[in-house]
Amino acid sequence: MNEDKYNGWNDDGSFPPIEKCPFCSGSAKLCDNGYERPVIDPDTGAYIDMEISEGDTFWCECESCGATTHGKGSPEAAITEWNHRV
Ligand SMILES: [Zn+2]
Numbered sequence: 903m904n905e906d907k908y909n910g911w912n913d914d915g916s917f918p919p920i921e922k923c924p925f926c927s928g929s930a931k932l933c934d935n936g937y938e939r940p941v942i943d944p945d946t947g948a949y950i951d952m953e954i955s956e957g958d959t960f961w962c963e964c965e966s967c968g969a970t971t972h973g974k975g976s977p978e979a980a981i982t983e984w985n986h987r988v
Contacts, residue, residue: 917977920962921985928966930984932977935959 934957941951962984
């Protein structure tokens with residue numbers, strides 16, 4: 903597994919562009935199974951930290967019709983699969 907998979911995430915253009923949805927021509931986005939969620943102090947209710955999990959499964963999803971690819975081990979693989987759909 904490439905430990906640097908998050909470097910340049912959508913920022914430096916290292917990933918291939920995500921094509922429009924083959925079903926509805928909507929915009930597709932890259933997704934992963936990571937998450938960010940606030941950590942709240944149980945006593946005071948105050949926000950104290952942000953818990954961040956980096957996902958290890960990636961897929962592309964249409965923002966219009968919800969079409970998705972299968973989960974892949976890297977962003978590049980997910981985008982490649984999406985772009986090669988017919
Ligand atoms: Zn679509």
